[in-house]
Amino acid sequence: MTLFLERGFDATTIEDITESADVSKRSFFDYFPSKEEVVFAWQDSFADRLMAAIAARPKSDSPLKVVEEAIVETVAASANERGLALGELIRRTPVLKARDQMKYAKLEHKLTEAMVARGGAGKDVRARMRLLSAIVIGALRVGGERWQERPPEGQLEAFARELFADLWKTLADFGDEAKNRR
Template identity: 40%
Template sequence: MKNPPPDDAVPEGRRERKRRETRQRIVDAAMKLFLDRGYEATTMNDIADAADVSRRSLFDYFPTKEDVLFAGQDDFIPALVEEMRQRPKGEPWPVLVEHAMARAIEDAATPESFAIEALVQRTPSLQPRRQLKYMRLEQAIGEALAERGNSGEDRQRAALLAAVVVAGFRLAASAPGDARLSEGVHQSVSRDFRGFWQALRDFGEEGLAPRTPSPATLRRRDTPRKKGNP
């Protein structure tokens, strides 16, 4: 049984519901074509025909074919931000991001979504848009974390954590989706984060360890400078 909408929720009007349903029908039809034919071989006309909408209507919802392909991935960002905002106040930021990411990925994970991600990774023409997706994700995470801070230093820490988390997310996204589904998406994401935090701690300990000059540096220090050299 579905939970009733909150008291402050605005009821969805008929027009909004029809637009949402049409948009989803377009996305569903397009994803099937992309996976069956490949991205390059699928045209906007193919998508319009498969979704039973006019070409004009299709472009009203999605100006480009890339926009259709990345629709689900673009929807992931606001879903993640909402998960972050629902986390308890005062929760350590790494823990907050880990739990929110695991929940958002779990909600979005399907065999089709993993297949689409694999399609994007192996399609050269989609790499600029893929990079833009990660830039937007990093910005959204940083801004959501900064909302919990109250100083310029907090904003810097938020931006830094967002950058390293998205870097780890990009590496983890290359793992086969069927393995994640069989293990359990939430468990798989949590395991990835544990390894990620451990690696960052190891790097930090190495970076903060006492430094000894290299032999080349010592030789340069001991070599007398010739007159006229700076």
């Protein structure tokens, strides 16, 4: 990862990576099918931490509280200099930026499964948790974009809480608008 951050993604070759890590190309490809996968390996750890945070929430918490608290906790725990630099590398590199969008589909699926596991297996539960997951992960994607556009000061946890406050207000406003249309 250090090589990508120092040299840039395109300027770093697989040979550079294997030399730096003192491994053979064969060993490299045993773990990573491409150099892009090296960059995205951290996303799996984010998803794993998010699933653990969801599982750790009290059973009495509502689904909204579970997803908000688990995501805020996981985002705050992931806010380190290296992670933020990696996010910037992804946004600056077109091939990585395109691949980055896949993480949201994976997160949405994992979030749905974790929430269904908490709330039962009924058809309505699955449909509701799938919709909640799509909405929340969409907000997470938009939040990531908004975070990058902000001045560098500020705490990521406070920003995540603000994002959820905006999300719930927007959904309530849309709900009111939908009720008034009838």
